Amino acid sequence: MHSIRAMTWNVWWRFGGNWQEREPGLIAVVRDQRPDVLGVQECWGAHERTQADVLADAIGGYAAFVPVGLPPAPRPMDDPLHEGVQMGLGLVSRWPITRVARVATPSEGRVNAALVSSVQHPLGELRVVVGATSWEPDRVEETTAQVAALARLTRAGHEGRAVPGLLLADLNYDVTQPPLAGMDLRDAWDAAPAGVDERTLSSTNRFAPPEAADQFDRRIDHILFVPGTLGASASSAWIVRDEPGGMPPSDHYPVVADIRIRDAC
Numbered sequence: 003m004h005s006i007r008a009m010t011w012n013v014w015w016r017f018g019g020n021w022q023e024r025e026p027g028l029i030a031v032v033r034d035q036r037p038d039v040l041g042v043q044e045c046w047g048a049h050e051r052t053q054a055d056v057l058a059d060a061i062g063g064y065a066a067f068v069p070v071g072l073p074p075a076p077r078p079m080d081d082p083l084h085e086g087v088q089m090g091l092g093l094v095s096r097w098p099i100t101r102v103a104r105v106a107t108p109s110e111g112r113v114n115a116a117l118v119s120s121v122q123h124p125l126g127e128l129r130v131v132v133g134a135t136s137w138e139p140d141r142v143e144e145t146t147a148q149v150a151a152l153a154r155l156t157r158a159g160h161e162g163r164a165v166p167g168l169l170l171a172d173l174n175y176d177v178t179q180p181p182l183a184g185m186d187l188r189d190a191w192d193a194a195p196a197g198v199d200e201r202t203l204s205s206t207n208r209f210a211p212p213e214a215a216d217q218f219d220r221r222i223d224h225i226l227f228v229p230g231t232l233g234a235s236a237s238s239a240w241i242v243r244d245e246p247g248g249m250p251p252s253d254h255y256p257v258v259a260d261i262r263i264r265d266a267c
């Protein structure tokens with residue numbers, strides 16, 4: 003039996019005025035969780051290095067990055083160190099990343115996209131999609147269309163792949179809300195213990211914004227998947243609330259899940 007440890011985390015870009023103090027905590031949590039694949043939302047990208055590179059170095063892995071316009075980076079920049087720094091999506095993988103594409107998703111008046119990748123898993127191509135959606139109440143229809151697009155990208159070609167397709171995303175809504183009503187991917191969170199606190203944008207995190215009424219105190223960060231021809235199922239899932247050095251590394255908590263694949267033998 004093979005297993006994939008998947009992780010998704012909105013790492014809050016360089017917001018908060020404390021990103022340099024928070025980054026060691028991000029690294030510490032990633033090292034402790036040891037993901038095989040990690041999707042990073044609100045990932046910063048500088049001229050020669052990205053936050054995905056930083057986190058990949060922490061586990062001795064590979065990194066990919068695509069720029070996006072959601073959420074918009076501050077303009078003008080509020081810190082000279084942010085000049086030229088992009089907002090993006092990142093992927094970190096223990097296995098080589100063989101293909102990366104930036105695929106546009108629906109967005110009115112601003113640029114949004116998904117990171118669509120192929121990863122060289124020992125059993126065959128692993129498709130990993132990293133994404134984030136609009137969050138504003140007046141863009142619910144747009145968010146619904148973005149969620150549907152991410153699901154289609156994840157499912158595309160799964161009938162011909164042995165291993166599952168993964169969607170690692172901040173979808174900004176939980177499974178009880180309309181944008182996720184038509185979701186046809188499997189939710190790794192189904193393997194979490196019953197009754198466990200599932201909030202990823204949580205009042206227990208002092209950086210989480212309570213003004214985000216549709217998102218606050220909900221599980222808005224997701225690990226979703228479609229099995230490949232070998233079959234797949236989530237065996238466990240959890241949320242990490244560690245605060246290394248007494249500081250939350252982000253305004254979101256990350257989600258982690260182990261997904262089992264039946265051996266080809």
